Amino acid sequence: MRLVLAEKEFELKPLTLNDWIEAEDLGLDMKRLQRAEAKFKDMRLLAFIALKKVDPTITIEWVGEAITLDNMEVLSQLSNFISPKATPAPETT
16 A cells, blocks of 8 residues: 655555564554554554554654644545455355
């Protein structure tokens, strides 16, 4: 997914299991995320994890400053990237 943030362009890569573990280690509450009760700090943390994969110089503080609440498009893009609509699991017989 392509994301433009603070006049920088990023091509985000899918989050791996290691990325999710790192996010948990940094304080992400997966149960809250699964209940769709994510807080702004969760969004910032996951955006940071995703962005630093493509630019290791990114800091969590930079992410917090670069994302503004008046730019709902960026928040929507990040939300869709982090939690895409789930596809049904294949049925087993």
